[in-house]
Amino acid sequence: MNTPAELLIDTAAGPAHVTTPAPRGTWWDLAARDPDTSVTQTPTWLDCLCETGPYRDASRLYVFPDGGRIVLPLVNRGRRPRQLDAEESWPAGWGIGGPLTPGDVTPEQARALFDDLAHRPALRVGVRFRPQGAELWQRAAPATFRLEPHMTQAVDLDGGFGTLWQDRFHSRVRRDVRRAEKAHVDVEVDRTGRLVPVFQELYEQSIERWAAQQHEPLALARWRRRREFPTGRLAAVAARFGASCAVWVAWNAGEPAASIVVLRHGPHAKFWRAAMNRDVAHPVRATPLLYRLAIEEACEQGCRIFDLGESAPGSSLEHFKAGFGAESRPSPRYWRERLPVSTVERVLRTAVKRAIRFQDA
Incomplete structure (x- = not known):
């Protein structure tokens, strides 16, 4: 230090x-x-x-x-x-x-x-x-x-989970959760770091899916994503936060389908990361079930806010989170530079995206 x-x-x-x-x-x-x-x-x-x-x-x-x-x-x-x-x-x-x-x-x-x-x-x-x-x-x-x-989406947990489920969860979310329950999706939550390797496996599969969606060479996607979220980062977070770091995993017929990571401090719960094998998770709606269970647990633990993180306005991700009652609020970033480094970086990124015909998801 x-x-x-x-x-x-x-x-x-x-x-x-x-x-x-x-x-x-x-x-x-x-x-x-x-x-x-x-x-x-x-x-x-x-x-x-x-x-x-x-x-x-x-x-x-x-x-x-x-x-x-x-x-x-x-x-x-x-x-x-x-x-x-x-x-x-x-x-x-x-x-x-x-x-x-x-x-x-x-x-x-x-x-x-x-x-x-x-x-x-x-x-x-x-x-x-x-x-x-x-x-x-x-x-x-x-x-x-x-x-x-920047905009961040958060669910106000006042009123408890019963109120959220009945009045604020969108009908499509309740329908997806019921579908997962009928499909007998198994869910476990770990607060020791034991399920970190399972999340990492699903995250690698997610990188492949994102690369295909965005028309990005897989090698570039892996380099970029691992630079942003290196192998070992989740293990470090799980070790330092201990029981305040929950790794949720949904299993379909014994195969890992989806996983989310939720952190907690005081009355604030924060969704941090998600990954899934879409071919296994989507047919049984495993991901909505994980969100539902994590939000319910946050309510039981006395949390006031469930932070779902940032989403681009109008994106499918914003729409997905809104289904759980999340509302968008501004969380601006202010910055200054002595030289226009960010402008140069932005021009270079734009040129690379055009060269590979990158498509923002």
Whole structure:
């Protein structure tokens, strides 16, 4: 772990003390006091990121004159020169980061955080905010930070599972679940990491399916997907989260059909990953059954929110999640760069997609 550094900065909210990396005890204290803290805003999530990627802890604790405290989860690559590094909360594929605080954030404090990030020496700085309080951060964001719209879908669990099933689940979802139950799909849930290899097997099969759907060479698809989700990452997450990481697997006639991974922190449950053998899972509707059981368990455990993650507006995935009562909410990303690296990367990706006739799913 990096040796903490402390500094005093002048801000719109008065002189603020900044400690980086943020002390873990303080971070956990704020996470417990902030009712909107998600799984991906915890120190455990940062540790998983650093263990399975080229990252190190760059989190920042802000303490203001009025006693207000903000922790910003943040990582950098560390091995790069500071002027060529990126500081992000979080890197692509790691979900929502953003600040957490036990109380209301004032507009001055929000501007202070952006001002501090604007003066970081890194080539790129980016923060993905959670839906709660997104309007405040939007008003505070300076013109030097660009807005990158994102939408996340979540199921409000108030009222319990009976209410969800009867009033908020779409009839097609209830029909699919009943079909899976009649087909005698077997389901087990593991919180020890035992079923991680089963998920990995299904994930490899999913890569082949996605490559065919997107007209992508299989070798390129495997390289890209494994770079985004390396072998060993789920095992690391399962080991660090322990019983708070549930690997659900549906079996059809003894063959693995589908699997999902659900994480939990406090009253928040988060769907993280899914994989399936479509030829085995789809005829018996194994995947909807897994979602149904995971949501029911979250209700029984007293969770308030079941986060289903990001989906492109108008996509089939958004439609699928909406069937479980999920509502879309903005979770914007703000970023700034000293050189147009992202623009160059985007142009190159577009050129490659055109060359291989890539089709977005």
